[in-house]
Amino acid sequence: MNRFTDRLRDVQKARKSFLCVGLDPDMARMPAQLLSGGIEDSLVAFCEGIIESTAPFACAYKLNFAFFERHGVEGWRALERVAAAVPPDILTIADAKRGDIGNTSRFYADSAFSLPGCDAITVSPYMGRDSVQPFLEYPGRAVFVLARTSNPGGADFQEMLVDGEPLYARVARLAVEWASGMDGEAGLVVGATDTDAARELRRLCPNTPFLVPGVGAQGGDVPAIMDAVGAAPGNALINSSRQILYASEGTDFGRAAADAAASIRDELNANAEWDLAP
């Protein structure tokens, strides 16, 4: 399998998109007509509908494990079916935020990377090197380490100064160092809500792919974040979830999601440092 960043660059160029669609299926916001068939089928029907409608505008899908796991066995079964529904040339990211001692992380890695077509996973860095490294042993895959997250609490620890540098910067530098010589690649989760941090992280890690949540519902500004991360094919995935999934909560959810995805895709491209021509 080719390296993740090569595949990311290729799909982004081919599909002319930086957009990663986040799949956070919330039964409370799904159209009523999808809810008749039980939990598993409802989750799958909704996500398949979203994938089908938005695939022309996306380069990746991010599966938010919590929204599936909360439904126990049925949710887990849905997760596998949804992963299988992503078109093969589009990337699939397991947003699981795992991390444990070495021999346990190995099993979390196994679990995520055995999902159909799974290309990458999000990982929490707090437990250090041996908690991240097992995820880096999979050729062609990427491990997006949480650096600076988009939520209000993101600043609580990530902005703390360690020897004069913010913790998020230290995490980023070490994550890239840990990946050196490994079969997989390191990426970073870089929230759209702190463009200063994003700019600093890009300075520190010029060639690392960034997974950027927080535009839309969380308030991140598109032109500012695209500039801060120096978005170019292979180096940045901009995630949007709620703004697309729940553009309409009615029967026309697919069409509304497509419209929202197209419009975000276009806005991202308008602010990228690359030529749209194939």
Next chain:
Amino acid sequence: MNRFTDRLRDVQKARKSFLCVGLDPDMARMPAQLLSGGIEDSLVAFCEGIIESTAPFACAYKLNFAFFERHGVEGWRALERVAAAVPPDILTIADAKRGDIGNTSRFYADSAFSLPGCDAITVSPYMGRDSVQPFLEYPGRAVFVLARTSNPGGADFQEMLVDGEPLYARVARLAVEWASGMDGEAGLVVGATDTDAARELRRLCPNTPFLVPGVGAQGGDVPAIMDAVGAAPGNALINSSRQILYASEGTDFGRAAADAAASIRDELNANAEWDLAP
């Protein structure tokens, strides 16, 4: 439901035990005769055998989610059955190390606390307050926040100095602060492999329950860690996994696990600051 620390104190006094048995079922190390019935049944048979044999010596079981999740739907189904097999007066801890932005953590909390009899969960602090707080909204439950973990990489970030104090201490202080006034309680994960950190954490958080992994296979010394955490009923759970589960990898795994659990329980009690008399 009574508060977690009250229930912990009661069960520890009633059962005269600080021992938390970690359920990390690894098919590669399970006795061959258990493997005939498929993944789900094998995991359940092994864990039920361990629970039945070790219950006389344990005050809690810790379910290591990774060892179940790696088997997908079958593992998830096994997890629910194993949680249901824990005797009702013994506590159940979901070792899931979750943590995400607020609205997503809510679903992880839902997922863990809807497991049969689940009393507590382990949570990663890296994403800050809104990632931890949703777990604290469940009356009678505890949230064990990773402070100083027992693995080699634990030192990578946790020992970094922030305004003159190690990150693990800052995490601990904030976790306790976040729990103030909430329905649930904060606990801390404090590895047995760094007794200096454990002692400092006990000084900072005199009444907080500590979940202590790392004795046995990971090398933590029992007398040293019991002294460092000032173990008394309601304030410390000492976890052992591999040393008990794989005491024998043959047909006598139950008896061997019981012997190992009894011997660790006795060693813990011999080093505790409390009177064994009921």
